[in-house]
Amino acid sequence: MNTTPRFSAFVPGVIHNPSNGSHGHWSQGHHWARVWRDRTLVAILHVRAIGRMGVDGFGPDYNPRRPKHITLLAQVGKRRFDKHDNLRSALKPVVDGLVRARVIHDDGDGCGHVFEYLQIFNKNAERGVRITVAEQEGGVSQ
Numbered sequence: 001m002n003t004t005p006r007f008s009a010f011v012p013g014v015i016h017n018p019s020n021g022s023h024g025h026w027s028q029g030h031h032w033a034r035v036w037r038d039r040t041l042v043a044i045l046h047v048r049a050i051g052r053m054g055v056d057g058f059g060p061d062y063n064p065r066r067p068k069h070i071t072l073l074a075q076v077g078k079r080r081f082d083k084h085d086n087l088r089s090a091l092k093p094v095v096d097g098l099v100r101a102r103v104i105h106d107d108g109d110g111c112g113h114v115f116e117y118l119q120i121f122n123k124n125a126e127r128g129v130r131i132t133v134a135e136q137e138g139g140v141s142q
Contacts, residue, residue, distance in 0.1 A: 015091065071116045
């Protein structure tokens with residue numbers, strides 16, 4: 001698969017899987033997801049502001065419907081997440097933030113975007129999620 005790098009952004013914060021364990025009332029999970037969506041939006045807006053100065057991949061030709069390869073790299077320090085489901089669940093609000101920021105038009109199965117979920121365990125690194133977006137060669141998804 002050929003991809004063209006567009007931009008990268010870092011969203012600081014500690015992630016956890018809202019599906020595991022007791023995290024209190026449902027509203028606490030809702031608040032946690034909203035905070036991560038908002039953090040993602042702010043990180044993307046920052047990248048877009050830099051892009052207006054000619055540093056990055058947001059330009060007049062940017063199209064959220066064009067198929068993208070999105071890598072989400074979680075920097076964790078306490079424990080690793082099960083890659084198959086726990087990591088995806090923990091990063092769901094970040095993906096929703098990408099939709100909200102209009103980086104992508106949809107995150108459903110038929111959207112044409114490819115999501116890659118990775119994690120690095122490092123007790124000394126800053127906690128958060130590194131988002132890398134690359135455009136795939138090809139047309140516009142439906």
